[in-house]
Amino acid sequence: MSVYWPPLIGGMLLGLSAVALLLLDGRIAGISGIVGRLLGGGQVALNAAFVIGLMSGPPLYALAFGSFPSVTIAASWPLVLLAGLAVGIGTRMGSGCTSGHGILGLARFSRRSLAATATFLFAGVAMATLMEFLR
Amino acid sequence: MNGFAALRIAVALLAGALFGFGLSLSGMLDPARVLGFLNLASGHWDPSLAFVLGGAVLVAVPGVMLQRRLRRPLLDDRFHLPAKTEIDGRLVAGSALFGAGWGLAGFCPGPAVSALSMGLVPVFLFVAAMAAGMMLHDRVIAVKCGA
Numbered sequence: 001m002s003v004y005w006p007p008l009i010g011g012m013l014l015g016l017s018a019v020a021l022l023l024l025d026g027r028i029a030g031i032s033g034i035v036g037r038l039l040g041g042g043q044v045a046l047n048a049a050f051v052i053g054l055m056s057g058p059p060l061y062a063l064a065f066g067s068f069p070s071v072t073i074a075a076s077w078p079l080v081l082l083a084g085l086a087v088g089i090g091t092r093m094g095s096g097c098t099s100g101h102g103i104l105g106l107a108r109f110s111r112r113s114l115a116a117t118a119t120f121l122f123a124g125v126a127m128a129t130l131m132e133f134l135r
Numbered sequence: 136m137n138g139f140a141a142l143r144i145a146v147a148l149l150a151g152a153l154f155g156f157g158l159s160l161s162g163m164l165d166p167a168r169v170l171g172f173l174n175l176a177s178g179h180w181d182p183s184l185a186f187v188l189g190g191a192v193l194v195a196v197p198g199v200m201l202q203r204r205l206r207r208p209l210l211d212d213r214f215h216l217p218a219k220t221e222i223d224g225r226l227v228a229g230s231a232l233f234g235a236g237w238g239l240a241g242f243c244p245g246p247a248v249s250a251l252s253m254g255l256v257p258v259f260l261f262v263a264a265m266a267a268g269m270m271l272h273d274r275v276i277a278v279k280c281g282a
Binding site for chain 1: 140143144145146147148149150151152153154155156157158159160161162163164165166167168170173174175176177182183184186187188189190191192193194195196197198199201202205207208209210211213214215216217219220221222225226227228229230231232233234235236237238239240241242243244245247248249250251252253255257258260261262263264265266267268269270271272273276277
């Protein structure tokens with residue numbers, strides 16, 4: 001069980017962040033929405049502040065624990081680019097990603113977010129499992 | 136409510152930092168850990184992502200219940216919440232495309248943007264392609280399809 005404490009506590013911090021943004025600023029902590037609006041020039045200060053905060057996460061983690069979190073990217077560069085493009089188009093077309101739909105949407109018992117989360121989880125599992133067989 | 140604008144920005148900065156720290160602690164900054172959950176055929180399945188999502192929703196539910204009792208947020212004059220309720224083709228197709236990209240490299244938007252501060256070339260590539268995809272959708276696809 002002990003190996004699941006960091007994921008559980010980390011997840012609870014994500015929930016706390018989303019609740020703070022909701023109750024204080026009245027906004028959904030959806031990363032694809034925040035980044036997409038920032039790229040479109042919408043509410044630049046607010047969205048840029050969130051993104052800068054988000055990027056300060058790994059250095060803050062390093063301050064607390066003495067080393068940066070592990071980030072291992074096995075995919076080749078062309079696949080990384082293709083994945084990025086698909087995530088960019090898909091999250092904007094689907095009005096959200098793991099944070100907006102997966103955390104707040106589910107917490108709001110939104111039917112749209114439940115459908116979106118089920119869809120991207122299913123597609124993610126299908127693609128990752130397929131890639132295992134293509135290696 | 137303009138007097139609160141600076142406070143709103145400070146809250147966004149702090150909420151972003153908490154989100155980035157939580158992602159780092161959860162292990163979900165690491166595409167290898169995410170793929171350990173999404174890849175069912177690896178032979179060593181890692182359920183961590185379910186604990187992350189479960190922990191996040193567990194905390195968010197009481198927050199949403201409290202939000203529904205409030206007329207407005209503390210620092211703004213109204214809540215800015217999605218109004219759509221209909222499950223349409225765009226929602227499903229977009230989510231399927233997102234999921235496919237997520238399963239391909241193990242990155243979704245939050246961890247990828249958060250990891251930008253670690254100076255890794257593939258992270259820059261992913262975020263650049265993601266930003267291009269977002270702009271391609273918002274400025275070309277959505278415009279042509281009349282959404």
